Amino acid sequence: MSYLTDRRRFLKSTALTGVGVFVAGKAAAEDSKSPNERIRFACIGVGGKGGSDSRDAGSHGDVVAICDVDDNTLEKAGSRFFKNAKRYNDYRKMFDEMGGDIDAVTVSTPDHMHAPVSAMAMRMGKSCFTQKPLTRTIWEARQLGEIAKEMNVATQMGNQGTASNSLRKTSQLLRAGAVGNVKEVHVWTNRPIWPQGGPRPAEAPVPENVHWDLWLGCAPERPYAPGYHPFAWRGWWDFGSGALGDMACHTVNMPFMAFDLRDPTGVQATTSGHNHDSYPKWSIITYDFPANGEREACQMVWYDGGKKPSPDLFEGEPVSETGVLVIGDKGKLFAPGDYCEKGYKLLAGATDESVEFEASPGHFEEYVRAIKGGQQARSNFGDYAAPLTETILLGNLAVWAADQPDSPGKKIEWDAQALEATNAPEVASVIKPEYREGYKL
DSSP states (O other), rough: HHHHHHHHHHHHHHTTTTTTTOSSSSSSGGGGGGGGGEEEEEEEEOHHHHHHHHHHHHHOOOOOOOOSSSSHOOOHHHTOOOOTTTTEHHHHHHHHGGGOOSEEEOOOSSSGGHHHHHHHHHTTTTEEEEEEOOSSHHHHHHHHHHHHHHHHHOESHHHHHHHGGHHHHHHHHHHTTTTTTEEEEEEEEOOOOOOSSSOOOOOOOOOOOOHHHHHHSSOOOOOTTTTTTTTTGBBBBBTTHHHHHHHHHTTTTTHHHHHHHHOOSSSEEEEEEOOOSSSOEEOOOOOOOOOOOOOOOOEEEEETOOOOGGGGGGGGGOSSSSSSEEESSEEEEEEEEESSTOOEETTTTOOOOOOOOOOSOOOOHHHHHTTTTTTOTOOOIIIIIIHHHHHHHHHHHHHHHHHHTTTTTOEEEEETTTEETTTOGGGGHHHHOOOOTTOOO
């Protein structure tokens, strides 16, 4: 029996016999007294959202390694929170040197590096928490879902609203028929809140604290410039997934959970126009979903960059900055906010129902529970996060095709099983990326 397999069995047995037992609210993994009972985390990306992800890990185990391509970020995290963790700039070197000393990882890098880092971790038998969106491209999402199942490891995507009792209740209410048969779903966001839709910034010297080649990772080479690291990379096709990838794993989460919005057959976009290097300033994307046995065929429309659904759809209610509107044949449900955190409003004859749902112990707590041998997190890669990410990122195929301003682009016909845009070979590179030498899944 391998050491890692033996340790996973040990973690599971301690969970089942009362060490780190889950109670309503939070996991008590940090209450374990023996060092051997604590989960050993490695955290890849410890700035931005990676700051809170790594601290979550430290609250539920021991962070034994941290990795970041920015020396300043690495020093700040190490000196303030993880003084005993070994520090790395290259995750591959970290796994080579410490693979036997790591049980689980958090991956909080720019989108383009989610897949290669997560795949390497899982193939080494590590449990894997990866920020949203799960990947930058559809093919990568499918791959991570399959690897997670193949390796039978605990996984979770960082769309924390999945653990929200309000979101879970709202999705169950819709499943119970509050609006009747769903016809339309409208989802909108206040993103982007970073520059996009323009030319590349001018080349500049690489700061001494940034390992630029490692930051590029699997992406095509380009000169360093201010405007990529540490935040605005989201607006560039090579590194991010635009406003859609940034927020839809949150805002589409509730209707996805309610109606199983998987495997659209068609998607079309209208945008402000773009140069295939930076995402457009705004987009409106329409998805077509076929009937699936539990619901009829329906459409979903996504809006970003200040675009919103028509106020006429809201029955006199003010349109929120972000939110979801579900329209059925018996009424409407309006959920302002990103995670249903502001509750919901029933409009146009929709009816409230008494529904049951499984409460969550907490988002990261679900991940810890799975590591210890309990049930998988709701947003695990194979069953939930990868299919959700595939649905969302399909919209970017339509955005790629809609490069002319204010003019609907080609409607992409989608074969989900084959991962193929059957009428648009020109979007193949958006479906599946080519990695630079030294990086792989």
